[in-house]
Amino acid sequence: MKRLFCMLCLLGVAFGAVAAKKPNVILIITDDQSWDTLGFMGGKVHTPRIDQMAKEGLYLTDFNVTSTVCSPSRYSFLTGRYAGRCTGERFMLEHPPGDQTQVENIGEMEPDRWNLAKLLRKNGYKTGFVGKSHLINHDWLSEHGGNEASWKRAGLELYARDADPRDPEVNAKMQRNHRKWCEAMKPYGFDYVDGFYAANLRELFNDALNVHNLDWTVDKAFRFLEGAGDEPFFLYFSTTLHHGPAPWSNTFSMDADPRMTGEGFVEEGFEVLPSRADVLERNRQAGFKDNKAFALWLDDGVGAILDKVKQLGLEEDTLVVFVSDHGSYRHGKATLHDYGMRVPMVLRWKGTIKPGSKYDGIVGNIDFAPTILDLCGIQPPADYAMDGVSFKPVLSGSQEPVRSVLFGELGHSRGVKTKEWKYISVRYPEKLQAKIDRGEKFKGFEGNEIDRPYLTRNGHLGHHASSQNPHYFEADQLYNLKTDPEETENVFTQHPEAAQRMKKELSNALKQFENRPFGEFTR
Structure with missing residues (x-):
């Protein structure tokens, strides 16, 4: 009986080692x-x-x-x-x-x-x-x-x-x-x-x-x-x-x-x-x-x-x-x-x-x-920020859903995505926005001038991204991902309730970033 007990213990240890691999x-x-x-x-x-x-x-x-x-x-x-x-x-x-x-x-x-x-x-x-x-x-x-x-x-x-x-x-x-x-x-x-x-x-x-x-x-x-x-x-x-x-x-x-x-x-x-x-x-x-x-x-x-x-x-x-x-x-x-x-x-x-x-x-x-x-x-560990x-x-x-909302950030834009909606906000820093308001022009790709800066410092990326996406520079963008998965139609003004809901989600996400302003969302 003692020998059997020892064998079972050894098997248990071996199984535990495999399970813990x-x-x-x-x-x-x-x-x-x-x-x-x-x-x-x-x-x-x-x-x-x-x-x-x-x-x-x-x-x-x-x-x-x-x-x-x-x-x-x-x-x-x-x-x-x-x-x-x-x-x-x-x-x-x-x-x-x-x-x-x-x-x-x-x-x-x-x-x-x-x-x-x-x-x-x-x-x-x-x-x-x-x-x-x-x-x-x-x-x-x-x-x-x-x-x-x-x-x-x-x-x-x-x-x-x-x-x-x-x-x-x-x-x-x-x-x-x-x-x-x-x-x-x-x-x-x-x-x-x-x-x-x-x-x-x-x-x-x-x-x-x-x-x-x-x-x-x-x-x-x-x-x-x-x-x-x-x-x-x-x-x-x-x-x-x-x-x-x-x-x-x-x-x-x-x-x-x-x-x-x-x-x-x-x-x-x-x-x-x-x-x-x-x-x-x-x-x-x-x-x-x-x-x-x-x-x-x-x-x-x-x-x-x-x-x-x-x-x-x-x-x-x-x-x-x-x-x-x-x-x-x-x-x-x-x-x-x-x-x-x-x-x-x-x-x-x-x-x-x-x-x-x-x-x-x-x-x-x-x-x-x-x-x-x-x-x-x-x-x-407790000090691993994730x-x-x-x-x-x-x-x-x-x-089961892993998450209901996902935040995204790129250049001067921020966004939130759910299974049904995508909201993208473009907001420039205050000094840059003041130049836009004054009607100043900005350097485009290969020497041309544009009315608003690209979202990125890299003009090559900005040029291609803006040429492929007609809503690129628009301040507020809302897309219905179920009916328009290619995001061709900005429906921000047509769906005010969804727009406000998504703006609130974005505001909640941005407030996690301490001391990082982004337009009205963090005021």
Whole structure:
């Protein structure tokens, strides 16, 4: 009897150890990806692996990012905070307390605040970062051709824009710069950083390196996965696709030299993905033109990571998440319109998530970090400021609403979204509004003048966003998402009750931001 009791105790301990096993997490985050580059969403492209991932997992049909450009969106994924709460050095320099914030690509991770990776590492996770950042050291990103001082202060080495990475001396500089960036990212919670892009490809400031290289980043991801050992792991894998330079122009993707990477020229190349010629051929066999092959190429990268997880015997231990940082400029990037905010999120976890699952409720990128911590059984410390909520029950099939309202912020605009309504408010800071009232003109794109400033400092983004969205500059915008999902008709004056209700929701959201004015909403 005593022996039986001991055996049962041992079994109980073993079962408890299995039950308490923390999941591995891989976040695959793409850049500027809209619905029309995914087959399962109706895009005229060939993406069999991502389509299969959606069939085998959970598709969140109304997942949203709360800011629709790179830096603030990624900040919110990794922190669980709205980007307007950023206290990074560059952000606070631009927006000292008491100023209205202009949320865009100046937000950055704070070295002295909690984020998801830091807390996971503190709780026994091995953490990895591969790919595009746009999250730290914005002062290092100044173009050295016009501002050499910023690179020199950072200890980065200079080379000419037309320098040849095959030149050993040039290449050595590129490799040292890459390693310096990797080391700079590690204090933000990452054990392993490699295959790192400081921001977009152009921030490498070299013509030959201004090409996408998915092979390079997948190779670095494999190295992390293979070296994780028995520890649970978190991998942040961020591609440069489908951001510019236009990957549908094969000069920057399929036809580019696969040895040109973010660390310079890597002569031995990589053997982790099918050849680019093979990608083109399979794309043609599927009935698509060569300018659609970039979608299949990204699909191959996602498939390779899924296959590596399977090869390592970790499918039932690993949650793989696929999502975009925001929509494309062709639709709603740099606005709070749904084609910018609402992006596809697919979650696959064999044996845990029921295949073919779907959830239609509103979820936001601020909810990602609290959900992962919830799944891992990690309680955030009292000083971890988070705005998001966990959607863990959704992974088990719950259809209960995670939230009824979601707040969004971008440049000079703020908005709130429910399942039925979207309200967007454009309010300029007082000094800027005074210039508008005086009839002053503002600098547009490529030298033209405009009556009101773009919502963002970036004129390129403002130009494309305003040209694609006719209501871009309107102060008060209300859209019925049920009858007008493309937000073509501003019905603010036709529905006064709904307008006032949504304005109140926005006011409630904005009052959470201490000492950050926004027109009449915070008075």
